[in-house]
Amino acid sequence: MKTQLQIIEELNEIFTEVIDEGEVSLTPETTANDVDGWDSLNHIQIIYAVEKKYGFKFTLPEIQNLKNIGDLVNLIIEKSR
Amino acid sequence: MNFNSLKKNLKKEFSPKHQLKMAILGDTATQFLSTAIVGYAVEEAIKLDVYEAPYNQIALQFKNPMSDLHGFKPNYILIFEAETKLKDDFYKTPTEEKNSFAKQKIETVKEYSSIAKQLGATILYFNFCEVNDGVYGNYAAQYPESFIYQCRELNFELSKLASETTGFYLVDLLSQQNKYGINFIKDNQLLIQADMYFTLDFLPLIAKNVIDIIKVRLGDLKKCLILDLDNTTWGGIIGDDGINNIQIGGLGIGKAFTKLQYWAKELKNRGIILCVASKNTESIALEPFQQHQEMVLKEDDISVFMANWDNKVTNIQKIQEILNIGFDSMVFLDDNPFEREMVKQNLPLVTVPDLPENPAEYLDYVNSLNLFEAANVTQLDNKRTVQYKEEANRVKAKTYFDNEDAFLQSLAMTCKVEAISPFSLPRIAQLSLRSNQFNLRTIRFDEESLSNYSNNPNHKVISFSLKDKYGDYGLIAALFLEKRAEELFIENWIMSCRVLKRGMEKFTLNYLVEFAKSLGCSKIGGQYLATPKNALVKEHYKDLGFLANQADDSYWSLDIANYQPFEVQIQTTI
Structure with a gap:
């Protein structure tokens, strides 16, 4: 079972790769407003990359309910069970 | 090649081999599609300047002469209409008109095509994925008022339209669906979320298809x-x-x-x-x-x-x-x-x-891998094997002669010189798309642009067809000429490399000088524009006795008053 911290590390890599504007450093409280380049198009790519990485698909309602990185991490942990 | 690396290509510095303008029009959001295509073009050293029309404005952009599309003057107009949107339109169609849905749609596409023609742009049009909407089950396949029946008819009509229309090419999305399946191609979640059709995994594949079509039209093809x-x-x-x-x-x-x-x-x-x-x-x-x-x-x-x-x-x-x-x-x-x-x-x-x-x-x-993309096919194509076999025989014969002239004489070459005609037009266009090495200025003409070019009274297009005792080479060279007062300017001179070293260049020049005189010109001008592939003809004009222009030494000029015709081993035929 991965810890919150491990998953955030992995998300940092995904965000950095997709946004491609330098190192991204996330915390559970981070929202889209806090990260330069985290726009709606990059968001789509990020969700794609997360799905690929962890081997599951999010449903539309799941994505809609995400408010910050903490929510995303918890959802990943929940769906990995 | 994944989508993200194509996206990164957009930031890459590179020296483009070609630069083109493309307008992208869609009835879904096309940002990712556009990113993938531009990114894939970078892989092929093509710089695409893109105008992306606002979402769902296809008809408006075409029909309003003041639209951004008209102002942009694209080389290519890419149109992607999604099967899902087509279905929405179909459902809105009154029942009594449903069985003529495809026919009506094709009329709209024809309108786009004729407007594109006026703009001098080539259309790249996606055909449609075929998805049964489950309203009639299997019976839909034989029921003309069903969506799948009309969608199939439309796809077939599109193929017919493309086969009859110059400057209109299909991006064969349907064949991709047949290969990969709709679930790989279409992203239902993205459609709801962002009104985008394609999955990120599929985008690089369809971008390749689009660029493959463009590459062939730039003369980059497998032979x-x-x-x-x-x-x-x-x-x-x-x-x-x-x-x-x-x-x-x-x-x-x-x-x-x-x-x-x-x-x-x-x-x-x-x-x-x-x-x-x-x-x-x-x-x-x-x-x-x-x-x-x-x-x-x-x-x-x-x-x-x-x-x-x-x-x-x-x-x-x-x-x-x-x-x-x-x-x-x-x-x-x-x-x-x-x-x-x-x-x-x-x-x-x-x-x-x-x-x-x-x-x-x-x-x-x-x-x-789609290695053998084609822009057009002429009757000439299927004779090519015979021609190359003949060439192998010539190479053998050549070893029997000590001197080049005796060998050339033995070939008994005859050449037919003609002004452009409906018969030769597609062949000249093909030569202009295919020849890379013997191509002085690398100006490409497809059938349509060539027809426009040759309709200008100041332009002359002349073709040369060669035969010898081993066989018929067919149309192997062409001159694109523009009369500029006293000067006859060679806008381009192209020749098939199969006939190198036969004195064909000299024969052509002899003819050209006579032709220039008949037009009342006193000199002939030409230019060599270097590409990675045409170093072969770098000294072409110099070798033929042209003098370099002092201001710009890519330009060459020949005074024809004192021209002494070259001796050649080629007879002119009618």
């Missing part, structure tokens, strides 16, 4: 397929197993190789030159081609047969010398990874697919 023999063209090793035991047709896994041979034969009929490069004793390697009943490919199908114990690199170089085509227009198929690697390292321009280990997968794999 030749070189086959290894043992375990590529047939199963087993002819030298060890003998003619009765190689696997082809009914024997063993022979069917896998038969499939590949049928495909190669279709390519040959289309005008792709087939050659063989094999480590074998020639007489043994030839035996199956001559005697094996189940061989699809026969000796006559192969233009250059290289079976010996030299390495493949040497043999491919020899094939290149005989055919006189670029290495980048060659595809080499070989089952042996070592041989492939050697060719890749020494002849990096040759395309060398990494064949799967399993022969049953050969053909599908090679097909998935």
